[in-house]
Amino acid sequence: MRKWLQLFSRRRAVQQALAVAPRLAERPSITRAFRTSNHSRAQAHSHSHHSPSDIEKRIAQIPIERYRNFCIVAHVDHGKSTLSDRLLELTGTIQPGGNKQVLDKLDVERERGITVKAQTCSMIYNHKGDDYLLHLVDTPGHVDFRAEVSRSYVSSGGALLLVDASQGVQAQTVANFYLAFSQGLELIPVLNKVDLPHADAARSLEQMKDNFELEPEDAILVSAKTGWNVEAILPRVIENIPAPTGDPSKPLKLFLIDSWYSSFKGVVLLIRVFEGQIKAGDQVVSFGTGRKYTVGEVGIQYPDQVPQSVLRAGQVGYVYFNPSMRKTQEAKLGDTYTKVGFERQVQPLPGFEEPKPMVFVAAFPVDQDDFEHLEDSINQLLLNDRSVTIQKEASHALGAGFRLGFLGTLHCSVFEDRLRGEHGASIIITPPTVPFQIKYRDGREVTITNPAEFPEGDHTKRDIAELREPYVMATLTFPEEYLGRVIEICEANRGEQKSLEYFTATQVILKYEMPLAQLVDDFFGKLKSSTKGYATLDYEEAEWRESSIVKLQLLVNKEPVDAVSRVLHQSQVRHVGKQWVEKFKEHVDRQMFEVVIQAAVGRQVIARESIKPFRKDVLAKLHASDISRRRKLLEKQKEGRKKLKAVGNVVIDHSAFQAFLAK
Numbered sequence: 001m002r003k004w005l006q007l008f009s010r011r012r013a014v015q016q017a018l019a020v021a022p023r024l025a026e027r028p029s030i031t032r033a034f035r036t037s038n039h040s041r042a043q044a045h046s047h048s049h050h051s052p053s054d055i056e057k058r059i060a061q062i063p064i065e066r067y068r069n070f071c072i073v074a075h076v077d078h079g080k081s082t083l084s085d086r087l088l089e090l091t092g093t094i095q096p097g098g099n100k101q102v103l104d105k106l107d108v109e110r111e112r113g114i115t116v117k118a119q120t121c122s123m124i125y126n127h128k129g130d131d132y133l134l135h136l137v138d139t140p141g142h143v144d145f146r147a148e149v150s151r152s153y154v155s156s157g158g159a160l161l162l163v164d165a166s167q168g169v170q171a172q173t174v175a176n177f178y179l180a181f182s183q184g185l186e187l188i189p190v191l192n193k194v195d196l197p198h199a200d201a202a203r204s205l206e207q208m209k210d211n212f213e214l215e216p217e218d219a220i221l222v223s224a225k226t227g228w229n230v231e232a233i234l235p236r237v238i239e240n241i242p243a244p245t246g247d248p249s250k251p252l253k254l255f256l257i258d259s260w261y262s263s264f265k266g267v268v269l270l271i272r273v274f275e276g277q278i279k280a281g282d283q284v285v286s287f288g289t290g291r292k293y294t295v296g297e298v299g300i301q302y303p304d305q306v307p308q309s310v311l312r313a314g315q316v317g318y319v320y321f322n323p324s325m326r327k328t329q330e331a332k333l334g335d336t337y338t339k340v341g342f343e344r345q346v347q348p349l350p351g352f353e354e355p356k357p358m359v360f361v362a363a364f365p366v367d368q369d370d371f372e373h374l375e376d377s378i379n380q381l382l383l384n385d386r387s388v389t390i391q392k393e394a395s396h397a398l399g400a401g402f403r404l405g406f407l408g409t410l411h412c413s414v415f416e417d418r419l420r421g422e423h424g425a426s427i428i429i430t431p432p433t434v435p436f437q438i439k440y441r442d443g444r445e446v447t448i449t450n451p452a453e454f455p456e457g458d459h460t461k462r463d464i465a466e467l468r469e470p471y472v473m474a475t476l477t478f479p480e481e482y483l484g485r486v487i488e489i490c491e492a493n494r495g496e497q498k499s500l501e502y503f504t505a506t507q508v509i510l511k512y513e514m515p516l517a518q519l520v521d522d523f524f525g526k527l528k529s530s531t532k533g534y535a536t537l538d539y540e541e542a543e544w545r546e547s548s549i550v551k552l553q554l555l556v557n558k559e560p561v562d563a564v565s566r567v568l569h570q571s572q573v574r575h576v577g578k579q580w581v582e583k584f585k586e587h588v589d590r591q592m593f594e595v596v597i598q599a600a601v602g603r604q605v606i607a608r609e610s611i612k613p614f615r616k617d618v619l620a621k622l623h624a625s626d627i628s629r630r631r632k633l634l635e636k637q638k639e640g641r642k643k644l645k646a647v648g649n650v651v652i653d654h655s656a657f658q659a660f661l662a663k
């Protein structure tokens with residue numbers, strides 16, 4: 001269990017709790033934060049051998065040459081968090097054992113067993129009689145969170161490349177390896193889970209050599225779970241990973257790694273000091289926004305926040321401003337800060353391109369009266385995830401809602417889970433879509449993220465020079481026996497094989513270029529089910545490619561159901577169109593008249609189904625004098641009206657949309 005992560009993600013647990021109940025008045029939420037905060041302080045004492053002033057005194061004695069900043073690069077579940085725990089115990093930062101406090105982990109992280117947000121922790125380690133200050137940054141394994149991953153790499157001098165000896169190199173090991181390698185990180189191979197009976201260290205070492213040119217004799221074999229040989233790691237960190245460079249007497253140069261919102265203290269910044277030093281009372285300025293702030297508190301994560309009087313060049317720690325930043329949006333990740341007055345003397349770090357959202361869904365409240373509630377909860381979730389984009393959207397069939405943009409499929413489904421966690425059945429979420437580019441003959445280039453904006457009709461088509469869709473490079477790893485099935489799936493999803501690597505033992509690494517649109521269409525689900533769960537997948541954006549894409553629409557009695565329209569490749573139109581009409585038919589009740597359901601591209605009807613009318617009008621059978629019965633019927637109808645969506649003259653229950661839009 002990840003005790004240290006839990007400790008400082010407790011603050012996030014509070015936000016999580018708040019996000020789940022956004023209507024909680026501010027007062028109770030503050031009380032909760034207080035309680036949590038005091039509680040976590042108490043925990044800090046029981047977890048750490050050192051008092052805050054001891055820590056400060058010891059750190060003050062450590063020169064920058066004895067700092068080491070490092071992270072752990074690994075595939076999901078290979079044991080990063082377990083190993084982090086062991087390292088923190090070894091250095092006395094936390095005490096061994098302790099309670100497993102399930103509540104403290106960000107809910108989705110716990111449920112899915114993945115780390116979403118990068119976390120950091122400082123440790124003091126005595127090696128051959130000298131104290132060393134170590135900063136461990138725990139990075140997310142999934143490359144959807146590539147931006148977070150690369151920011152943690154920038155703040156590190158090296159990384160432990162951690163591989164589960166029973167599974168060997170997996171898709172994210174490969175992807176994260178290249179990311180770390182391209183940032184010039186010093187890598188130390190570590191083979192974990194050697195206690196497992198089916199661990200195959202020799203094979204994994206061979207894979208590491210083949211893939212990453214890492215020598216087997218350099219690898220450290222450990223069991224993070226039992227703690228076996230973990231003590232061999234930190235001496236290697238000290239010997240192999242270079243100390244950060246920086247001069248505490250130079251003007252301040254500070255890099256923003258991450259930020260999050262604490263309802264107790266406002267926006268917290270996780271930073272790395274590159275040059276100079278920072279302390280409470282300093283006036284600082286952001287190169288990204290030009291805004292100025294006064295520093296309220298600085299400190300280190302140990303693993304709780306431990307205030308320090310100063311943070312020096314080479315250190316990784318946290319900063320609060322006073323008054324605090326109001327919104328996390330002000331904190332541009334990858335931004336550089338300096339002291340006011342030194343703007344001209346300091347060259348900002350290159351920073352990061354803001355990642356662009358590539359996967360979109362629309363979310364609508366079933367009952368329009370819930371619109372504000374939905375807006376509140378989305379905004380709460382956005383406080384801690386500024387990479388989600390949001391736009392209001394209106395649909396004839398579903399009313400007012402939001403279009404949300406995400407970095408990738410996992411990012412999207414994690415957010416969706418949180419939203420559903422709160423709204424359950426009272427929210428309709430459309431299946432994920434990807435952006436498309438339109439190049440017009442007059443030279444204009446437009447990227448559209450909403451199928452409703454996709455041009456229709458022949459007159460607009462004449463103006464279009466080219467349509468493009470995004471492609472990704474997918475890396476898949478799986479046991480050799482599934483090769484045939486996996487290739488079939490990739491080909492069926494318009495994939496193009498780029499490389500196929502075999503290992504003497506049974507693992508295959510396959511690379512395919514394929515449209516992102518196919519990947520978001522439950523590609524991973526299909527892959528998992530045909531490999532008994534053994535396949536791993538990772539992908540990176542490749543390029544925009546010209547493509548014959550069209551807009552498919554669902555029509556009910558000739559009226560388009562805008563929420564259901566989708567842009568897709570010509571080759572899929574028939575298959576999807578047929579599926580749509582058959583599925584929608586199942587969910588629409590009989591009406592007094594015939595209902596015709598069609599799937600169409602422009603004026604061309606691709607598929608058609610119809611629902612026969614009632615044979616007799618039920619209401620008409622009622623006697624005119626049967627007033628009370630008639631009133632009851634009308635009242636019932638009124639109640640129901642909220643839940644009903646009218647498309648043209650056809651009234652459709654919201655559950656029809658829900659069932660239809662659900663996968």
Ligand SMILES: Nc1nc2c(ncn2[C@@H]2O[C@H](COP(=O)(O)OP(=O)(O)OP(=O)(O)O)[C@@H](O)[C@H]2O)c(=O)[nH]1
Nearest residue numbers: 077078079080081082113114115141193223224225
């Ligand atoms: N047998 C055995 N199990 C281990 C070892 N290390 C970790 N595990 C188990 O492997 C699972 C995943 O470990 P985590 O530490 O959560 O993995 P992680 O890499 O942090 O996962 P993410 O945070 O999702 O990237 C847990 O059930 C651990 O108990 C080990 O050395 N031996």
